[in-house]
Each structure stands twice: as C-alpha cells, then as structure tokens.
Amino acid sequence: MPTLTIDGKPVEVPPGTNLIEAARRVGIEVPHYCYHPALSIAGACRLCMVDIEKTPRPTIACNTLAADGMVVQTRTERVLETRRSVMEWHLINHPLDCPVCDQAGECWLQIYYMQHGLYEPRMIDDKVHKPKAVPLGRYVMLDAERCILCSRCVRFCDEVTKTGELGIFNRGDHSEIGVFPGSTLDNPYSGNVIDICPVGALTDRDFRFRVRVWYLERVKSICPGCARGCNIEVHTNTRRLHQSRGRRIARLKPRFNAGVNRWWMCDEGRYGFHPLDAPSRLQVPEVREPGARRVVAWPEMVATLAARLREASPGAVGVLLSPQMANEDLWMARRLFGEALGLSRHLDFRVPPPAPGFQDDFLIRADKNPNTRGAELIGGEPAGAADGAHVITAAAAGRLRVLWVFGHDLLASGWPPGEVRAALDRVGCLVFQGANANQTSERAHLVLPSAAYVERDGTFTNFEGRVQRFWPAVPPPGEARADWDILAEVARALDHDWRPARAEHVFRELAAAVPAFAGLDYRTLRDQGARVAEPTEAARS
C-alpha cells in the first residue's frame, strides 16, 4: 500500500490509485473534466495538474499513480497559475450561452472558473462556431460549441455500452463531437452521456428548458423499472409547476452504488417516471356502479371493502398482489390475507407480461418488477402453480365473490384478454388498488388510489437479494395512500388492531418474522441497501 503526502497530509491508498482519487481520500478536490473513475484515462483536459516533488513541471493527476513516498502539492503557485491558464484555454472558444444554456447551475465551466479561473479575458478574436442543438438520438441533444472535448461521452459509448456511436471529428479547434455517419445515439443507456458531460454540451431532450436546476429538490430512491433496482435520485419540482407543465418529477438521475448500478442507469428506467404525473393517476377512492362513479372518503371505502370481505367466505376471495409492491406492502398483505382473513388458495402475485422483457448483460433485467424477489421471500402464492392464473380460473368458474387486484392490468397481461374479461365479469366485487388507471381499474367496483414509490417510503428487494430503501420525494396526489397503509386500515376495519404508523414499523415486523430479512432495519440499510440472508437448507425445505 503506497503511502504518500498530499498537501502535507499523509494518505495510504491501494496500489493503482491515481492522484485524483488519492487526494479525494483526504478531502482534497483536484479539478478535472475528462477524468471519470468509470472510464479510461484520456488525459485530455489538462486541468488536473499537480506538483510532484522532483518533477520539473506540473503533472496530470489522473494519469499518475500514487507511489510510495511521493510528495504531492495541489495548490502551489505554479499549479494555481497552470489551472488558471487551462481554464482560460477551455473558455476561449466557449460561447457565452450561460443565460440561455440549460446546463445552468450545474456547469463545471462556471464552477471551476469561479474556483480556479478568475483571469482577465484576453481573447478578442472571433470564436469558432459549431453546430448547435443537434439531436444525437431520442434523448440526447448536442450543442457542439459548448463541448470542451473531454471525450467522456465517446469513451462511455466505446467502453461501457461498447456501441461506439460517438466520435470526435475534425482537428484542432474545429474538433467536434458527433455520431458516426448513418448512426444515432440510441443505445439503451444513452442518457448517461448527459450525466457525465461536465458542461452544457449534451442535454436531456426530455428535461431541457423545463425547469432550472436550482429549483429542484433531490431525494434518493430506487428505480422500479426492473429487478436490478438501480439506485437513483429523484429530482422534483413542486414550486414551479407552471414551468414544467404540471410535472412534479423533473427527472431521474443515477446514484452511485458499487454493488448495483455503479454510476449508470438505463434509458427505460430514466424516462419511466412519466406515469407518476400522468392524468391517469388515481387520486380518490371511488365506488363504481353501473352508469355511476361515486367518490367516497377513505373511511367509507374501507368500511365498504371490509363488508364485502366479511360477506365472502375465505375461499371466495381472490387476491393478485404485485411484485411492484414494496416489501412493507407485501408483508402487510400477508398479515391481512393470511392471518386476518385466513386466505390460502386464491392468492398470488405472478401475472405474466404480454411479452418477455428485454435483458442484457449490463443492467437491464427481463423481469420488469422491482420486487419479485421480495414477493417470493415474503410469500403470497401457493406452491405448485406456474403463475396466478389459478385465481383467474377460480373467478371464471364463478367461485370468487371478491377479487382484489393490486396495480396489474390483467387485460394487458400475458393471459388471453377474452378469458380475463369473462372471468372479471363473473366477480361480484372487483377491487382495484393502484397508482394509475388501466383497463382493469376501469372494470373495478371499488378503486383505491395508491401512493407511488416517490410518494412514500419503503424497500424493494432486487434480484440479487439486496434490500434497498426509497424515500418520499413528493406528496401523493389527492387521497392516495401507501398500500401497506390501506391494507392496515382494512385490517382494522376487520377488528384487527394492528396499525403501524410508519413503513419503518412494518419493516421491523417483517424482519422479525421472515428469516431472510432477519437483522435488517432501516438504519442498517442506509442508502446503499443490504443483502437478505441466504436461505439455509432447512429454511428451503
């Protein structure tokens, strides 16, 4: 382990650590543009210069490995002067777009100019002009004039997605980023180039000009788009809805987690938040009778639902839970349906998708549910059946008086729609609980609005068994409530007096009852999650 000193501070680092990372360990930020820990070393921006004892000139920190006994200075007069010069060079051809550039507020040209530039401008000649607002693909817009040619985006497409759509064309100060002829930037991870662009050259076509970044709030979360459970940040804007056409969720950004998604997320996940603010959101409990929809208050809805459940024998109640639900919801469902109502037969969470999901060898999983593993661990389906079709079969046979569907659109599933429709028509009371309306909710007699994952807290268990927390970023719309909360309310109406006040309490119960979750709590999960216990042979049998 090399031990060196940086600005007088001793630091010991693993072999192979470069000086930017070594400095970071002792809280020293070496400014840089082209360096990114996930990408190869380009050494092109020339900003990360430091002084190393016994070297004649400042050296780039990104391409210098920490060596034993090295003495590094990051703030000598010579280093500060070099940084100032490099900033001047970066900016001589940069357009003065700040007032209209959508990177405003998170542009490292601005930040580093203020920290390390602050020189008197000397450039009085015309700047080089390059293409502006060029769509590179479905999600990414290029402004070539603002690009500082750090090549992070090019390296991302070469090294991470290995799709190679981007290149740097031309030479000298006429160099510009672009897609190769006949190509577009449409790989499944294209949005990441926006995240790693340190300036305003690559912007998000879905987000640009919607809201200024300083109006955004940031909350940690987990992407619910597939079983990977990428760690994300939800950027919300509730103060200036008029600017973002009513959209509360402005954008999603990946959040670093070494064990899950590193720095990245896929486009499907990144842009999958639109239903959260869509007009299809369910906002109020509704009782629907032929020809009429009646908005009811929660107490009435809960009472009505409890009455329907009481009237039916346990064998006449069917439940289709969802692997989109959080661990807390599934635990509360298990208590309600198993413990309180004694259901055992017509209960499942597995509804096949209409077509197999896309999967790759990077992040994207075929299973588009964030919590299939959690649902399996917490239980909810009888052994033996391939999926929840047995519930539909029971409904089709007229054996169900109540069918409670959580989130699924059964009519858009892998089951034949005709058969599903016929089955639903035979159910006396179809209950739909979910965040967004769909064809199934349209046929429901009772509709219960659920809070989405950004509107509540909870945990998902990803396909590798990592339990990960998400936090509320915005309030639920209307009267929507978390699924576990609704379920607990119904249980109370059925005279079971357990009503936890917080998701955390539900999780504590879960961890105490389900061996896989033993020892976990919200404090230990923190923001990077923790693995469930591997099931022992005894537990499996």
Added chain:
Amino acid sequence: MAERVLMRNFERPDSHTLAGYQATGGYQALRKAIGLGADAITAEVKQANLRGLGGAGFPTGTKWGFIPQKRTAPVYLVVNADEGEPGTFKDRYLLERDPHALIEGMLIAAYAIECETSFVYIRGEYVRPWRIFAEAVREAEGAGLLGRNILGSGFDHRIIVHRGAGAYICGEETGLISSLEGQKGWPKVKPPFPAVRGAFGAPTIVNNVETLCCLPPIIARGGQWFAALGTKSQGGTRMYSVSGHVARPGVYEASVSITLRDLIYREAGGIRGGRPLKAVVPGGSSAAILKADEIDVSMDVDGLKSAGTMAGSAGVIVMDETTCIPEALWVVARFYAHESCGQCTPCRECTGWIYKIAGRILAGKGVPQDPDTIVDVAKRGIGTTICAFYDGAIGPYISYVEKFRGEFDYHIRHGACDVHPGRAGRVPASAGAH
C-alpha cells in the same frame, strides 16, 4: 564535403534496386550483425553515439534498452517515415534512392531487439517514395532477405508497409501508433511509453528512417568510426534539408559538427542573388528561429540546444531580407492550428488562438498587447500537453516574436508591413480559415 555515409549510393542510377544495393556491399552488414548477436549490436550502436534523427535526438541504443526483459507480447519495430515537418524532406530521398539501406537497417535493429514484425508508416502524400520502397520490400522478400530463416540464421522477419492519410500528428510516435492501430491519429498519454506498451499493446520501438539507415554503416565500419564523424555527444553525419532563399536548395549530408554558416554558405551556395541573410530555422519549422548573427553554431543536438533552438529534423529554412517575419509566423501558425489533433486543450485552443492573432496583426488590425499575448500564451502552454506538438509549435511562436519584436510592433502601429510597404494592411487570402 564530408564523407557521404547516408547518401553514399545516391548517385547510382540503380541505387533503389536490390542489385544496385548489393553491388555496393549491401546486406553484408546484416550478415555481420547476425554474427555479432543482439547485445553486441546494441553496444555498437551505443558506442556510435547515434541519436534519433527524426527530431527528438534521443540516444538510439538507450531507447532500445527500454524494452522490458520479461515480456509476453511480441516486440514491434515501427519505422517513422511520416516526415511531415515543414522544411524537412530527407527521408523521402532515402526511401526513393536507397530503400534497401532502410530495410537492412530495420533488419539489424529488429535482430537487436528480437522483433519479428515491423511496420513502416509512410506519409500519405509520399506516393513515389512508397512505391519505390514497397517494391524494394518485395525484392527483399523474393531474395530471402525477409521472411523465414533469413540468411540461414533462424531469424524471421516481415515488414508491413502502412500508408498514412495525411496528418502531421501521425509523425508523433504515439499518434503514429494510434493511426497504425486503426484509431484516430491521437497521441497517447504517457506513461506507459511505447517501449513498454506500444503498438497493439506490445513493446514497440519507433525509429526514424534516417536513424535506421545509419545502422548498416555502423555495423560495417564500427561504432567508433561512426562516433568519430560527429561531436563528442553525437556521432555520425546527417542529412540536412536546406530550403528557402538559398542559391541551391536541396539535401546535403555533412557531419553533425558542421556549422549552420558553412551549411548555408559552403554547401547550399549562400543566399540567392547575394542578398543579406535575415534569419534561419535550423531544425524544421518547430525549431526556434536564429538571427543572421547567430549562425556560427554547430548543428549537433547539443550545439543547437545551447543556442536556444534545436537540431530537430535538420530542416534548414533560410530567410533573406525580403521575408516579413509576422507573415512567416502567420504561415507557420496556420500550419500548427490546422494540424493540431485537437485532443488536449492547450494545443487545440492555443494554436487556433495564436493563428487568429497572427492573422489579425497581418491584416493591420493588431492591438499593442498582441505580441505579449502570443509569447505569454505560448510559454504557459509549455509542457502542459499530451505530446510534444505544442512544445514544437511554440518554438516559432516565441522566437519569431521575441527576436523580431520590432516588426510586429510596426505592423500593429502602422497597420502596414515595413518589409513590403506595398502590402500595407494586407489581409491574407485565407485568414481565418484553416
């Protein structure tokens, strides 16, 4: 004139053929080298004080020594025949008039560094040199001088001839390697250096054409003999490309100890029309300019370094009194702005910036601080880049301005040229575009 070592065969009409080369003892040095063995070859080259003649002047034998002893990949020899430095045109003569000397030199080097495959990267514009050299390779292959078991020694070697597509930066050794690998011709960050990790990830030695052409004579006649031709720290002769305002432009071979004055006045016939000399660039366009009273300097690497310039590629560009130095700077600045690869910031941005400033001065729109800005920007950029391109470009930027400051100030103050008053306020035809 000193003994011709490199140009010894140039007068023969068949010098480019195998028969012509062999008639003058060609490939005897290779036979001798194989007999000596790898270590003895390297020792001989070190004793010869041979320094790289492509521009950097690094000791050749020492460079070979950087190849790791323990290695899993093959070693490659890459011949830099890109010759793109303005004012330099010696390698083309070697490729055209003595291609087998290069092949023999390559084989000797390859034997010394235990290399079975070499690449010759020829400048794209060099069509005729390429044709002649490629034909020489075919001849050598036909004669069993390339291929398997060369001269019955068990030594195998093949040469792959690769043509560039016309980018100056592809003459920079790591830019050349990138281009050879099929990548954009961008220099690579160092470390790792090519001797450790070069072409296709393998240890690679990049040598210039002229450097390798020195090897057959060194082996044939001994390192000591070669060293004695030159100065204390640099052996041999070299080929000087003399261009510009001299009576007889061309390539001249002389000892590295010859003075610049003798090269111009004795070899190249002095200044055309007997005009006064104004300035000389001694080592290709990237060498700092010397004034007329600074030419009593020896042309070896150390001699020119002590004069504040460099031997570089030995491209001697002579300017007489009719030369407008701001215009000369604009021309050379256009070249560097056009040829900067654009990869790293200082070079990409500053070459373009200085070209714009030079164009503005020439167009009569200079401002008083322009000369200082050029020098300051140039000096700040020294050593801040991935490769030596920008350090080369600043040679003219700084020296033209510092040594001929008066001419720049005159252009700025009067919006006109003091050398060519008729060209007052002239806007260069292609100002702004490059």
